[in-house]
């Protein structure tokens with residue numbers, strides 16, 4: 001076994017010996033080079049510091065998969081406190097700590113108040129926010145050449161490393177720009193290119209990742225009891241399904257293109273929806289365009305939802 005970061009295998013299969021003066025960063029580097037998902041930060045044993053790596057044999061056969069989310073803040077400009085509340089609740093319900101947001105815009109002066117200049121960074125605090133201008137799109141500045149030109153493609157490696165490091169403490173990353181969709185009507189947002197770069201570098205270094213638009217997951221069927229006026233409004237073309245002042249993690253983290261069935265007074269119909277958003281002081285499920293006729297069978301909706309997920313770049317990519 002080669003040695004990394006000044007460490008060598010101690011001969012036992014449950015810990016990795018590291019040099020006395022090895023620092024914590026190097027230990028974490030070692031842990032993700034070896035994909036030791038269970039490695040705890042180093043501890044000092046009788047003959048020096050160690051990485052605690054129980055079940056190492058098993059982990060080497062089945063390395064940990066790190067999920068990294070991409071996301072577009074479209075529609076959240078005036079609701080950043082609620083956004084953080086929602087995202088944290090969803091991650092907590094899945095056993096993860098509050099995630100770190102990685103801003104991959106080249107420029108931050110925008111109309112959306114919550115994402116203008118340092119606003120979002122100030123709200124989150126520097127521990128939960130990073131601005132990686134290096135993964136921004138140069139085209140935005142120059143307006144010359146191809147529409148997507150990542151400023152420094154190699155820095156996607158840093159993002160990958162960053163994600164792997166935080167995965168050890170059960171914290172995930174969300175890299176974002178403003179665009180609503182990763183892909184739409186044949187056009188791509190530059191985060192699609194960042195996703196491809198992450199995939200490429202993960203493949204190269206043999207680390208296991210899942211790259212997916214927040215909040216991830218497979219589309220579900222969700223039955224909803226609706227008040228008669230809401231039932232009518234949505235059936236008549238309403239673009240949101242109001243949920244009230246509070247929403248649970250299930251609705252806040254509802255996978256994209258889930259099929260909601262609204263029930264009222266013995267009647268029902270279906271809609272393709274996304275995770276809850278904030279609008280006019282309450283939570284609601286956004287109704288996506290491209291729904292079949294409301295009277296269509298649910299199987300039609302499932303089929304359409306699958307197509308939408310593919311077209312909009314919502315299916316996970318795994319390396």
Ligand SMILES: [Zn+2]
Nearest residue numbers: 177179189190
């Ligand atoms: Zn974008």
